[in-house]
Amino acid sequence: MAFEGLADRLQNTIQKIKGKGKVTEQDVKEMTREVRLALLEADVNFKVVKDFVKKVKERAVGQEVMDSLTPGQQVIKVVKEELTALMGGDQSKIAVSDRPPTVIMMVGLQGAGKTTTTGKLANLLRKKHNRKPLLVAADIYRPAAINQLETLGKQLSMPVFSMGTEVNPVDIAKKGVEQAKENHDEYVIIDTAGRLHVDTDLMDELAQIKDAVKPDEIFLVVDSMTGQDAVNVAENFNDQLDISGVILTKLDGDTRGGAALSIKAVTDKPIKFAGTGEKLDEIEAFHPERMASRILGMGDVLSLIEKAQENVDEKKAKELEQKMRSASFTFDDFLDQMGQVRNMGPLDDLIGMMPGANKMKGMKNLEIDEKQINHVEAIIQSMTAKERQDPSLMNASRKKRIAKGAGRPVSEVNRLLKQFEEMKKMMKQMTNMQQGKKGKKGKGLNFPFM
Known part of the structure; x- marks a missing residue:
């Protein structure tokens, strides 16, 4: 499970306070100290941790907890609510254009899984929302990216628009949107170029594509296993492109959880989807409350029911x-x-x-x-x-x-x-x-x- 180390630490910490009939300020102080250490070990941004612990502490020693019949349970409720708020509060749904197609730009660094995630997102839109997407191959600098997207298109029996590697990516994006309009496709997902690091040329090109196609969503794809680096990348892309949301990949891997718990607080942009495996159907909408429940050992019954309804x-x-x-x-x-x-x-x-x-x-x-x-x-x-x-x-x-x-x-x-x-x-x-x-x-x- 994602966040395994963090989950173990937090669950052990809150277990100590859970059954207490009376909670003192010292109890809260000890608990928040353990929570702080757990979050820092999970590579959560230091400022984010500081603000989170401060909010939990203020609420945990407040009247709503101290005067309740089950103060231990109330403290856990506070931790869960603040953890949910930290990851964005409510689920952030995908934008839908009033005049189809809805245009989505996929951006990010090389190696984050952007091209595969483009295919996964298209598959999710068709499978779960019964939508008709068109994939657009606009990464001309890595020939394998075009081949990879076309292969994904064949696997998914889904159209892919490409014009090779000798055409300006801005023109590819524009023509891709035009073809989607002609074919009455409901979504256009543009796979843009990545780099090994953020640079001026990359950002200029992405800004030009953004100006040309006026996307309804700009999704930044980040590798959750890179921890704080993922947060720094998100901050850079957001400053220059004003992204609308984040897709975390490899959330099923040996990730400490720092990226997922820091990105929203640092960029003020929601995590919209999370990759949960390598298969093309292993992507899901990100639900902050459900993830908070799982981290705290409270389970995620709603997601379990949804999976059963889809597959059984x-x-x-x-x-x-x-x-x-x-x-x-x-x-x-x-x-x-x-x-x-x-x-x-x-x-x-x-x-x-x-x-x-x-x-x-x-x-x-x-x-x-x-x-x-x-x-x-x-x-x-x-x-x-x-x-x-x-x-x-x-x-x-x-x-x-x-x-x-x-x-x-x-x-x-x-x-x-x-x-x-x-x-x-x-x-x-x-x-x-x-x-x-x-x-x-x-x-x-x-x-x-x-």
Whole structure:
């Protein structure tokens, strides 16, 4: 999860004050000292930390906390609200032009992931908002950028406008917008040139493109793993281009969180989207409140629900429930269910969205081995259709064939078969208990999910 180190420090700090029936100024002082150290270690801008701690301290020793029945809980509420405000408060939505197309300029330094993010954003607009985007390749200095964008366009079955490397980027941007109007595209996303550092030539060119196409949004793409450097880059671009928002990339990596927690305060421009992985669908709208909840170990149920709604087939889920009730659950069902869950994203990220998951026994240091899941899938896929439907057919020779097909030892096949049978027995027991509860008062247990 993003902000892992910061999250651990903050959660341990607020846990000490959480259950207190009475909170003293000394308690608040000790807590804010720990919060300050945690933020500085996460590479948050020093001035930002100073202002944040001051606001938390003032509110935490105020009447709203001291006079409440649960002062410990009130202090945590204050920290969450200030953390949310620090990252922008409310979610900042993408601008939409009154007269289509909506024009978006993507700017940033080389290596931040700007071209890939251009493709990801286009994919998100089409998939989640049912919009029709056109990608424009205006980075003429890095030929690979044009090829990369065209490749992304093919992968996404999305149009890419390019005029090669011998045409002025300003003309490419203008003609791209003209083509979008002719084709009734709703969005134009212009991938502009980057440099290894901020320089006058780059800024002059970007300013000319801005003047020529009058973009509705100028998104600065920054690598969140660069910490304070990302904040400095954001400040430079904002001073010279007046950006409208920031897209953070690599937020799933080993990032300390400093960029995400500093950019809004330093530039007064919101983080609008965040890259959460390498795949083209791994980008999401940035919700400050949800991120604050995750950092403080309160989970992110809304994002989890949204992911489930997008990736889980409701009809199949109902059919699966019936099969679980009747204990007719097969390996085909298991494989299908695994696929739907994996489409929601990395499993450790999903667990991180569950409230209190980090405090659950066994969850704190749980590392989900995706390779192990791949092995399970390979074993099931090596079975015949009949074997998946009826595992009782398995004999020594069949198990040996399946193991060879999956490239796994026979012991893993045996273990999976045993676990599957145990799971089916458990489902049957739960169903019987539930039926007993309904049929005869006092018998069985009431399982809320059955």
